Amino acid sequence: MASPRNRRPGYSRRAQYSLFIGYVIAIAGVLVGAVLLLISKLDPPAFSALRAGTAEVTAPVSWGVGSVVRGIGSIPGWIGSYFGVHGENARLKEQVQRQEQVLLKARAIAYENIRLKKLLNMREPAIEDIINARLVSSSASSTRRYALLYAGIAQGVHAGMPVRGPDGLVGRVIEAGPDTARVLMVIDPESVIPVRRLKDGAPGFAAGRGDGLLEVRPIAMTTGQFAPGDILVTSGTGGIFPPNVPVAKVTERGRDSALAMPLARPDALDFATVMKAYLPPPPPPPQDTRP
């Protein structure tokens, strides 16, 4: 087939000029794109208003479609769970018995913890939840990992607030619009979270890799490498994330870093809780040095 040469304008001067101007605009478009790109690289929140405006329209649609899909998708699980219910019941009863002892011990420890903190007169910022909202869609075609939260400034959500799911940390809000907010997830290649190992508090950093896993590096080499099975929680360092939110479980030991699987699996996320940004206690005032 000969290519359709509809672009060839013939002898009409006017058509020739308009085609020429079209190409000028197209080449200018490359430059405009480059300039926009430069601006958004140097000042990432520059166009957040535009993005938030679009999200205002897409988020309700995503939410509506999501409700329908979830309704239909829950039917097979409902039928399946009906059959497996006996075995599950026995298993759960056993588990409850086993965990009762642990729970009692944990309650005693928590009470003791509160008492000791009172004795020390320790000042701690309150960990407050702002709102529970649904994550409606994500940047599925991009190599960045953003999720769209269906709550925004009107609901008290602001940029910088940490977001957690039922199982663990999801990420933090980076842009907030009137009714939507954009969440930078922990698995984004540009996300770094200060963490510590649950069992001994060894500090480290958990950075997103872009493929759904986290790369964990210990801060001090003396504390040793993170080993498979270690649970990592936020340390509260840096002031954004409140301490003790579960983040990831180490799966594989690397050479100078370990691989970890985030505890909040993104594809299973629906609800998320936005928390108030955590501020660590201010440093103690300088000692009075007068004689």
Next chain:
Amino acid sequence: MSRPPSAFAPQTSPTGQWLIPVCSVIGGSLVTAVPFIATFPVLPPFGLMVLLAWRLMRPDALRVWAPIPFGLFDDLVSGQPLGSAVMLWSMAFLAIDMLDQRLVSRDFWQDWVLASGAIAFALIGGRLIATGLEAHVDTLLLFQVIVAVLLYPFVARLVAWLDRKRGRA
């Protein structure tokens, strides 16, 4: 194809002529609104694929500068830094225009090769712009490119169907 309409009969309403291509490309970009939280880049760039299909099958349907507004819209919904699709799509379309001048005849296979090149260029360029080199996304990106290239014929069929609708409208 049905009988070609008479040369004198007004075939289409002028609004439908450009509304169908425009809406289909915007709809392609809006596929990112699917209610699903992705762990890695899984979704092909449908907006770009629809736009390429229109460009390769009906060069007269959209202007030469069409990638600028469509790219801008795609940047707003895709999560890429604003301006990346504007630049990459415009570059890909200028390259396609230049190749178009050289090629004497074209069939679907060549269209597919051109579209594959443009899709790979836009996705790899977008990855380089959006994400640092140390990120572990390259294998996944390769899969994304392959899936998008394999899906292109279906998008092209859809666009051809829309084009027939447009002709009858």
